Amino acid sequence: MSTRIAFLKGHGTENDFVIVPDPENAVGLSPSAVAALCDRRAGIGGDGLLHVVRSAAHPEAQDMASDAEWFMDYRNGDGSIAEMCGNGVRVFARYLQHAGLVTEGDLAIATRGGVKRVHLAKDGDVTVGMGRAGLPEGDVTVTVGERSWPARNVNMGNPHAVAFVDDLAHAGNLLTPPPVSPAAAYPDGVNVEFVVDRGPRHVALRVHERGSGETRSCGTGACAVAVAAARRDGADPAVTGTPVTYTVDVPGGRLLITERPDGEIEMTGPAVIVATGEIDREWLETAFR
Ligand SMILES: N[C@@H](CCC[C@H](N)C(=O)O)C(=O)O
Secondary structure (H helix, E strand, O other), X not given: OOOEEEXXXXXXXXXXXXXXXXXXXXXXXXXXXXXXXXXXOOOOOOOEEEEEEEHHHOOOOHHHOOOXXXXXXXXXXXXXXXXXXXXXXXXXXXXXXXXXXXXXXXXXXXXXXXXXXXXXXXXXXXXXXXXXXXXXXXXXXXXXXXXXXXXXEEEOOOEEEEEEOOOHHHXXXXXXXXXXXXXXXXXXXXXXXXXXXXXXXXXXXXXXXXXXXXXXXXXXXXXHHHHHHHHHOOOOHHHHOOOEEEEEEEOOEEEEEEEOOOOOEEEEEOOEEEEEEEEEHHHHHHHOO
């Protein structure tokens, strides 16, 4: 067995990922190994990890293998598993193109949140069909220090609390997860978005991600924000019959989010591969099992 494991590093609007190509699902990636790889000082560094596996070779994806050859086994930076990662899907698609496994145009990627349709455009942007948002009933509240805001509970496959605030600085340093109540609304934890208006159908966010901390971007979070903003602005496409597009500025760039009258959401943004390298297998297997 080789003593080296290939990896790549990539990002989408500066939400950065360690990418581990492993078509036959042969590389054991325990939560502690993932956390070690994502560590920014002792490891490679990343908000999360994209484990690239053939759907047919992964027990969680075998039933999607006829629709999507590749499964995005996404992990958060702390080693936990999440249902979906929007920026991750774009970067995953870019990796497949980089590796010569797909070409420009349309493809499908299996995720824990179902099969996602992806378009790799000539201009370099990547568009992902993110599915429909769930809008669980019930009020939720986000608190930072002395301030609290009513928030919208939005599910994009993974859970989000979206709070509209006057100033993104009011989110504070986001070194710890902002409390969200009632906790029962999010039994598996939550990603929290703080949002300000920048102009008509144009917002900006900061995000604290479950399992990663504050990140420079969150694709599912941007979708959740666009959905919450459309409901707040009286622009729900299911009601108006007209698609609505929000420009969502994130600390690491810009995403365009369109919601259609049937509820389907599309996200468009960049995806970049920045480096390739090799992981020392002994380090991975002995130090972090
Ligand atoms: N950065 C991602 C979301 C990653 C998962 C999230 N931290 C969770 O635990 O739900 C994105 O771009 O969507």
